[in-house]
Amino acid sequence: xxxxxxxxxxxxxxxxxxxxxxxxxxxxxxxxxxxxxxxxxxxxxxxxxxxxxxxxxxxxxxxxxxxxxxxxxxxxxxxxxxxxxxxxxxxxxxxxxxxxxxxxxxxxxxxxxxxxxxxxxxxxxxxxxxxxxxxxxxxxxxxxxxxxxxxxxxxxxxxxxxxxxxxxxxxxxxxxxxxxxxxxxxxxxxxxxxxxxxxxxxxxxxxxxxxxxxxxxxxxxxxxxxxxxxxxxxxxxxxxxxxxxxxxxxxxxxxxxxxxxxxxxxxxxxxxxxxxxxxxxxxxxxxxxxxxxxxxxxxxxxxxxxxxxxxxxxxxxxxxxxxxxxxxxxxxxxxxxxxxxxxxxxxxxxxxxxxxxxxxxxxxxxxxxxxxxxxxxxxxxxxxxxxxxxxxxxxxxxxxxxxxxxxxxxxxxxxxxxxxxxxxxxxxxxxxxxxxxxxxxxxxxxxxxxxxxxxxxxxxxxxxxxxxxxxxxxxxxxxxxxxxxxxxxxxxxxxxxxxxxxxxxxxxxxxxxxxxxxxxxxxxxxxxxxxxxxxxxxxxxxxxxxxxxxxxxxxxxxxxxxxxxxxxxxxxxxxxxxxxxxxxxxxxxxxxxxxxxx
Numbered sequence: 001x002x003x004x005x006x007x008x009x010x011x012x013x014x015x016x017x018x019x020x021x022x023x024x025x026x027x028x029x030x031x032x033x034x035x036x037x038x039x040x041x042x043x044x045x046x047x048x049x050x051x052x053x054x055x056x057x058x059x060x061x062x063x064x065x066x067x068x069x070x071x072x073x074x075x076x077x078x079x080x081x082x083x084x085x086x087x088x089x090x091x092x093x094x095x096x097x098x099x100x101x102x103x104x105x106x107x108x109x110x111x112x113x114x115x116x117x118x119x120x121x122x123x124x125x126x127x128x129x130x131x132x133x134x135x136x137x138x139x140x141x142x143x144x145x146x147x148x149x150x151x152x153x154x155x156x157x158x159x160x161x162x163x164x165x166x167x168x169x170x171x172x173x174x175x176x177x178x179x180x181x182x183x184x185x186x187x188x189x190x191x192x193x194x195x196x197x198x199x200x201x202x203x204x205x206x207x208x209x210x211x212x213x214x215x216x217x218x219x220x221x222x223x224x225x226x227x228x229x230x231x232x233x234x235x236x237x238x239x240x241x242x243x244x245x246x247x248x249x250x251x252x253x254x255x256x257x258x259x260x261x262x263x264x265x266x267x268x269x270x271x272x273x274x275x276x277x278x279x280x281x282x283x284x285x286x287x288x289x290x291x292x293x294x295x296x297x298x299x300x301x302x303x304x305x306x307x308x309x310x311x312x313x314x315x316x317x318x319x320x321x322x323x324x325x326x327x328x329x330x331x332x333x334x335x336x337x338x339x340x341x342x343x344x345x346x347x348x349x350x351x352x353x354x355x356x357x358x359x360x361x362x363x364x365x366x367x368x369x370x371x372x373x374x375x376x377x378x379x380x381x382x383x384x385x386x387x388x389x390x391x392x393x394x395x396x397x398x399x400x401x402x403x404x405x406x407x408x409x410x411x412x413x414x415x416x417x418x419x420x421x422x423x424x425x426x427x428x429x430x431x432x433x434x435x436x437x438x439x440x441x442x443x444x445x446x447x448x449x450x451x452x453x454x455x456x457x458x459x460x461x462x463x464x465x466x467x468x469x470x471x472x473x474x475x476x477x478x479x480x481x482x483x484x485x486x487x488x489x490x491x492x493x494x495x496x497x498x499x500x501x502x503x504x505x506x507x508x509x510x511x512x513x514x515x516x517x518x519x520x521x522x523x524x525x526x527x528x529x530x531x532x533x534x535x536x537x538x539x540x541x542x543x544x545x546x547x548x549x550x551x552x553x554x555x556x557x558x559x560x561x562x563x564x565x566x567x568x569x570x571x572x573x574x575x576x577x578x579x580x581x582x583x584x585x586x587x588x589x590x591x592x593x594x595x596x597x598x
Contacts, residue, residue: 060260133160188273398528
C-alpha cells in the first residue's frame with residue numbers, strides 16, 4: 001500500500017484563503033490561535049499519521065480484531081499507537097480546558113481529524129466516538145457526571161461510545177426496548193445493543209457507554225427514551241476504578257471493511273443489571289443523543305473526505321509509476337506512465353476536484369460551528385448555527401457517497417492491480433462503504449434535510465446560502481479568462497437548479513410528502529454538488545487574487561486550483577440541472593409500481 005502524506009498545502013489554503021483563520025482567531029476564547037500554532041499542529045499531525053498510523057492501516061485490515069471471553073484484542077501495534085496518540089495530547093485538541101482540553105477551534109481540529117481518518121480510519125473511529133460522548137456529557141450531564149468522567153475521557157485515558165441500535169430496531173429508534181429501572185441514585189439497565197463501534201477494546205482501562213433506554217413509566221415511541229452513562233468499570237467517588245459493571249461484549253461483527261475497528265454486540269444486565277446514571281432529565285434522551293449524532297455525522301462526512309483523499313493519493317502514485325502504452329498523438333514514442341493517458345487524467349481530475357470541493361465545504365462549515373459557539377453577537381451565532389445545521393446532513397450524505405465513487409475510481413485507474421487486495425486500493429472502497437450507512441443512512445440524512453431543514457422554515461436557511469452563492473457568482477464576472485467564464489456559467493446553472501428544487505421542496509413537502517421524499521436523495525446530492533461548486537469558485541477567485549498580487553512562490557499551486565475548479569464546473573457541477581429534474585419530476589417513476597410489480 002502506498003504511503004499517506006497529509007495534504008497540508010491544500011488544508012492551509014482552505015484555512016487561510018477560504019475561511020480566514022485570522023477571523024476565527026478574533027473570536028472570544030480563540031485569541032491565542034495563530035498561523036504559526038496551526039502550522040505546527042498540522043505539521044506534527046502529518047508526521048504522526050505518516051510514521052505511526054498509516055503504516056498500521058493495511059496490517060489492521062488483514063489481521064482484524066479478536067474476541068475471547070468478552071475480551072476484544074485489537075490488531076498488533078494499535079494499542080501502542082493509541083498510547084502514543086494520547087501521550088501526544090491529540091485527543092484533547094478541541095475539548096474544554098476546564099477538563100484538561102486545549103480549547104482549540106473546530107477549524108483546527110477538523111483538518112487534524114481528517115488526517116487521522118485518512119491515515120487509519122479503523123484506528124480513528126475510537127477517538128471520534130469518544131468526542132461525541134464527551135460533548136453529550138459536557139452539554140447535558142450533571143456537574144457530578146462531568147467531574148467524574150470528563151477529565152479522563154478528554155485525556156483519552158478512558159474511551160466513550162454511543163449505544164442506540166438494537167436488533168429489532170435498526171434506524172427506528174422508537175422501537176428501542178432496553179429497560180432502565182430506577183434504584184436510588186442510579187438505574188439498572190437490561191437489554192442489548194448492536195453495531196457499537198469500539199464497544200469493547202484493549203486501548204483503555206475504562207469505556208464510558210452512553211445508552212438509550214426506557215424507564216418503566218416512559219411513554220411509547222421516541223418521546224419515551226432517556227440517556228444513561230453506563231461505565232464498563234464503576235468509578236469510585238475518588239476517581240479510582242471500582243467493580244466491573246454488568247455490560248459485556250458477546251460478539252463482534254465480521255464486516256466488509258474497517259476490520260481494525262471492533263463493532264460490538266453489547267449485553268446489559270445478564271447478571272443483575274448494569275448500573276447507569278441518568279444524563280439530564282428522563283424522556284429527553286433522544287434530544288441529548290442527537291448532540292452526539294450531529295457531531296458524529298459531521299465527523300463521518302469528514303471520513304468521506306479523508307478516505308477519498310487516501311484513495312486519490314494511492315491512485316496518483318500508481319498512475320505516475322505504472323508504465324503502459326504509448327502516449328496518444330505521439331509518433332514513435334516509447335511506453336509512458338499511464339498518467340499521460342487522457343482517460344486516466346480525467347479520472348484523476350475527478351478524484352482531485354471532488355476531494356477539494358468536499359474538504360472546502362467541510363472546513364467552511366467547521367468555521368460556522370466556531371462562530372455559532374463563540375461569536376459575541378447573538379444574531380451572528382444564530383445565523384451560523386442555522387448554516388451548520390443545514391449543511392451537516394449534506395456533508396455527511398454527499399461526502400460519503402462521493403467517497404465511494406472516488407475510491408471506486410481509484411480501483412479503476414489501477415485496473416486489475418486495483419482489484420487485487422494486496423495492493424490496498426480495494427481496502428479504501430471497502431472502508432468507505434460503511435460511511436453512507438452508519439450515523440444515519442444517506443436516505444435518513446436526505447429526509448432530515450428536506451423535512452427539518454427545508455420544509456420547517458420554508459427554505460429560509462437554504463435561500464440564505466443560495467444568496468451567498470449568488471454573491472460569489474457575481475464576483476466571477478470580474479475574473480479574467482475562459483476558465484472563469486466556464487466556472488461562472490456552470491455555477492449560474494447550478495445555483496438556479498438548487499434554487500428551483502429548494503422552492504419545490506418547500507412548497508410540496510406539506511401537501512405531498514411522498515413526492516418530496518422520493519426526490520430527497522437527489523436533492524441532497526444536488527445541494528452537495530452546488531455547494532462544492534460554490535467553494536471551488538471561491539477557491540479559484542482566491543488563487544487568482546494571489547497570482548494577480550504577484551505571489552509566485554506557489555504559482556503552480558494557484559494555477560492548479562483554477563484548473564481544478566474549471567474541471568469541477570465542467571464535469572461535476574454540470575450535473576445539477578439533471579438532478580433538479582429528478583427532484584421536481586422524478587416522483588412519478590419512483591412511486592409507479594405496487595409491491596407486487598417489483
